Amino acid sequence: MIKHSHNVRVYYEDTDAGGIVYYANYLKFLERARTEWLRQMGTDQDILLERSVGFVVKRVEMDNHAPARFNELLCIQSEIVELKRASLVFKQIIISPNKQCLVSALIRVACVNLSNMKPQAIPDKILGEFSRVI
Numbered sequence: 001m002i003k004h005s006h007n008v009r010v011y012y013e014d015t016d017a018g019g020i021v022y023y024a025n026y027l028k029f030l031e032r033a034r035t036e037w038l039r040q041m042g043t044d045q046d047i048l049l050e051r052s053v054g055f056v057v058k059r060v061e062m063d064n065h066a067p068a069r070f071n072e073l074l075c076i077q078s079e080i081v082e083l084k085r086a087s088l089v090f091k092q093i094i095i096s097p098n099k100q101c102l103v104s105a106l107i108r109v110a111c112v113n114l115s116n117m118k119p120q121a122i123p124d125k126i127l128g129e130f131s132r133v134i
Helices: 023-040 045-050 124-132
Strands: 004-009 053-064 073-083 087-095 101-113
Touching: 004 023, 023 045, 023 053, 023 073, 023 087, 023 101, 045 053, 073 124
Parallel strands: none
Antiparallel strands: 004 073, 053 101, 073 087, 087 101
């Protein structure tokens, strides 16, 4: 399996009153990493939106192991662990600058027709790209 890496800097706005990353913001970091992976694979989400195709998060399983703190540069590693015709599962981990696993998550994403919000097959070009990295 091919892993994708994406770095995210923790800004003050990402933290809570204790100076650590507010748990819900980890979901934003994971989303950015998946989006950047799609972009790197040549998938332009603007074109998908014009065609009424979207990817929506259907399920999240997330474990918080240790806190991230203000100004840290985090590395988010992503890999596809399951691929079906209309959905896929990403395994993602957020790693601290000292290589500690802070967060681990499994994210199920479904492909939908945005006009009726019903599941649809992942477009062949994208499915082919996903198949190459499993």
